Amino acid sequence: MDLEFDDFSYYSTRLLLADVLDDVYVEMAKTQSAKSRFMFTRDLLRKHNMLDSSLDTDKFFEYEHPTVSESYRQRGNEFFKAKMYDEAVDMYTKSLKSCKPTTECNALAVANRSAAHFRMGKYDLCLKGLRVVMWANYPSKLAYKLYERAGNAERKLGLIESAKESYAECLTRLDEADMSAENKLKFRAAVEIAATECDQLLTYQKRTMKTPPVEQLVGGRNENIPALSAFVELKMSENMGRGVYATRDINPGDVVAIDEPYISVPFQDDSEVCNYNGCLKFDFALFRCPKCVMVYYCNKDCMNKDYEDGHHLVCPIICFIKSTPGISKINELALKWFLKDYLKMGPKKYCSIVDNFSESKTDPITRGFNEIGQYKSDNFLTAYSLDCSENKMPTHVLIFFNCIAVDILHYLTLSGFKIPERYMGSVGASLVRILTVLDSNARKLSINNPYISHQELTFILAFTLYPTISLFNHSCDGNIKRSGVITDRIRVIKAVQPIPKGTQLCCNYGIMFKEDDKELRQRVSNDRFDFNCYCDPCIKNWPTLKFIPNRLSTLNILNPKMADTVSSECEKFVKFKMSVKPEDLCQHLNYLYSFIKLLYTNVKRPFALYEDCLEMIGDAHIINKFL
Ligand SMILES: C[S@@+](CC[C@H](N)C(=O)[O-])C[C@H]1O[C@@H](n2cnc3c(N)ncnc32)[C@H](O)[C@@H]1O
Numbered sequence: 001m002d003l004e005f006d007d008f009s010y011y012s013t014r015l016l017l018a019d020v021l022d023d024v025y026v027e028m029a030k031t032q033s034a035k036s037r038f039m040f041t042r043d044l045l046r047k048h049n050m051l052d053s054s055l056d057t058d059k060f061f062e063y064e065h066p067t068v069s070e071s072y073r074q075r076g077n078e079f080f081k082a083k084m085y086d087e088a089v090d091m092y093t094k095s096l097k098s099c100k101p102t103t104e105c106n107a108l109a110v111a112n113r114s115a116a117h118f119r120m121g122k123y124d125l126c127l128k129g130l131r132v133v134m135w136a137n138y139p140s141k142l143a144y145k146l147y148e149r150a151g152n153a154e155r156k157l158g159l160i161e162s163a164k165e166s167y168a169e170c171l172t173r174l175d176e177a178d179m180s181a182e183n184k185l186k187f188r189a190a191v192e193i194a195a196t197e198c199d200q201l202l203t204y205q206k207r208t209m210k211t212p213p214v215e216q217l218v219g220g221r222n223e224n225i226p227a228l229s230a231f232v233e234l235k236m237s238e239n240m241g242r243g244v245y246a247t248r249d250i251n252p253g254d255v256v257a258i259d260e261p262y263i264s265v266p267f268q269d270d271s272e273v274c275n276y277n278g279c280l281k282f283d284f285a286l287f288r289c290p291k292c293v294m295v296y297y298c299n300k301d302c303m304n305k306d307y308e309d310g311h312h313l314v315c316p317i318i319c320f321i322k323s324t325p326g327i328s329k330i331n332e333l334a335l336k337w338f339l340k341d342y343l344k345m346g347p348k349k350y351c352s353i354v355d356n357f358s359e360s361k362t363d364p365i366t367r368g369f370n371e372i373g374q375y376k377s378d379n380f381l382t383a384y385s386l387d388c389s390e391n392k393m394p395t396h397v398l399i400f401f402n403c404i405a406v407d408i409l410h411y412l413t414l415s416g417f418k419i420p421e422r423y424m425g426s427v428g429a430s431l432v433r434i435l436t437v438l439d440s441n442a443r444k445l446s447i448n449n450p451y452i453s454h455q456e457l458t459f460i461l462a463f464t465l466y467p468t469i470s471l472f473n474h475s476c477d478g479n480i481k482r483s484g485v486i487t488d489r490i491r492v493i494k495a496v497q498p499i500p501k502g503t504q505l506c507c508n509y510g511i512m513f514k515e516d517d518k519e520l521r522q523r524v525s526n527d528r529f530d531f532n533c534y535c536d537p538c539i540k541n542w543p544t545l546k547f548i549p550n551r552l553s554t555l556n557i558l559n560p561k562m563a564d565t566v567s568s569e570c571e572k573f574v575k576f577k578m579s580v581k582p583e584d585l586c587q588h589l590n591y592l593y594s595f596i597k598l599l600y601t602n603v604k605r606p607f608a609l610y611e612d613c614l615e616m617i618g619d620a621h622i623i624n625k626f627l
């Protein structure tokens with residue numbers, strides 16, 4: 001675990017210099033409760049002046065004088081007039097970089113650059129720039145121009161619905177424009193024509209549009225765990241703790257879970273993902289929060305909802321949270337989660353819930369279930385009680401997490417947010433737990449995060465916590481896997497192998513038997529996830545891909561009566577594999593399902609063609625719109 005945090009020594013070095021580190025270890029090991037550990041850490045950091053005394057944001061940014069920015073912009077304007085758009089873009093970029101992103105100066109530079117991009121035919125860059133400044137400090141008498149240009153760029157990009165909205169906003173903003181009445185009239189008429197053309201295009205699009213099928217859980221919703229299929233139940237096993245088991249035969253392609261994140265945060269700072277937890281829309285051009293200028297939204301509605309969830313309190317301290325040690329995105333996510341629930345419940349209720357939660361006293365099978373016996377992904381306690389390594393953490397890691405929680409709450413307090421002192425221990429301890437739950441289930445268990453994939457490279461779009469999907473244990477040979485659009489926040493999990501009644505449903509946490517031998521897999525599952533893997537391939541020590549049989553023989557055929565049929569189907573499959581294009585796989589899913597079912601009952605695993613078919617099914621379930 002130490003290796004994952006390269007700034008681990010941020011706190012310990014200072015405690016070492018103060019010659020108290022050894023005592024801290026002893027004290028921390030002695031403290032009995034999470035609350036007292038947090039309060040002890042807070043006193044410690046205060047005593048040794050390790051907490052910032054004010055919110056000095058200037059330390060994060062250095063800007064030249066606004067007049068420098070303005071002179072770059074003027075030069076950009078000259079290049080623009082001379083139709084030297086590359087040079088104009090360079091000047092505008094210099095202009096916007098030399099002033100604070102919240103200023104009018106910055107907004108003007110970004111907007112002018114977008115005009116140059118439009119002339120260059122770079123409509124995506126044009127729109128991206130426009131949306132960044134649309135809610136910012138841009139002069140209102142010029143706003144109509146922004147919206148007209150946005151509408152034009154959106155039309156060029158085929159975003160007709162958005163173009164229509166932009167034109168409508170342009171017409172509203174026209175009243176504020178500094179323009180003669182006659183010019184206004186002409187301008188209005190031109191924009192109205194453009195808006196009417198959008199209407200016509202939209203009518204045509206609606207007529208010809210195909211709606212994708214809505215995925216349904218096999219057997220309907222589970223009564224107790226609504227994000228799971230009715231064909232599964234929770235059961236305990238000696239080696240894996242709680243797990244999900246089939247109560248009926250489940251077929252490849254069946255939907256076994258449809259889950260939504262309890263909490264999420266875009267992964268990249270200037271990312272193209274909406275910051276509102278209920279949206280997470282992936283888009284190349286989003287609107288920027290005008291206050292912190294560090295998070296993005298797809299529309300005003302998402303911004304308002306995110307503010308209600310607590311972003312207004314994150315805004316003033318976001319730079320500080322981003323620079324706290326550890327995994328800064330997890331720290332940001334933890335703060336987001338804490339604020340969402342603390343604001344919703346109020347301090348008294350929040351603290352009473354976290355105080356009453358005790359992992360050791362709860363029946364492990366019903367951990368996270370509510371009073372009426374339901375396990376729901378949108379419930380605070382469900383997410384809060386997820387499996388995590390809080391109780392197994394070595395002392396130095398515990399100190400580290402407590403220090404981070406102290407820092408986060410300290411910044412919140414510095415910004416004026418009041419947490420009554422009597423609640424501080426409970427709040428602090430809850431934040432440490434939130435940090436550990438997120439670290440285990442949103443960061444390390446990253447297989448379900450939305451991502452984009454381009455030319456063999458994968459980029460995570462957001463850290464997401466899926467409480468129901470977190471119930472699935474790992475197998476180095478997973479029989480279920482995510483499906484659908486890879487950028488989506490809603491996670492649909494489908495069976496990729498036959499799962500007979502009584503069998504456990506397991507996903508793969510990213511450690512596959514085909515790729516690594518048992519020894520390595522055990523090491524990774526221990527180091528990364530803190531458990532010894534007890535899946536079938538580990539128990540039976542399955543060989544890796546290189547050593548897997550790829551021919552049928554008396555050794556691997558389970559049912560000799562079926563040998564001829566299986567053999568001829570295998571020959572067909574080999575031919576199919578050589579001729580099919582990866583992008584066409586989804587049209588052959590029924591064939592792949594029937595082939596894997598045939599092998600499942602008749603051939604001993606592992607078997608190369610089975611593994612190939614399994615991989616094809618997994619790939620065919622995935623929709624990557626950005627290939
Ligand atoms: C995301 S949780 C899965 C649900 C969990 N078993 C529960 O009780 O809620 C991950 C934890 O489950 C256990 N686990 C998952 N897969 C396992 C495996 N293949 N072998 C042993 N333990 C496993 C480990 O304790 C791991 O930390």
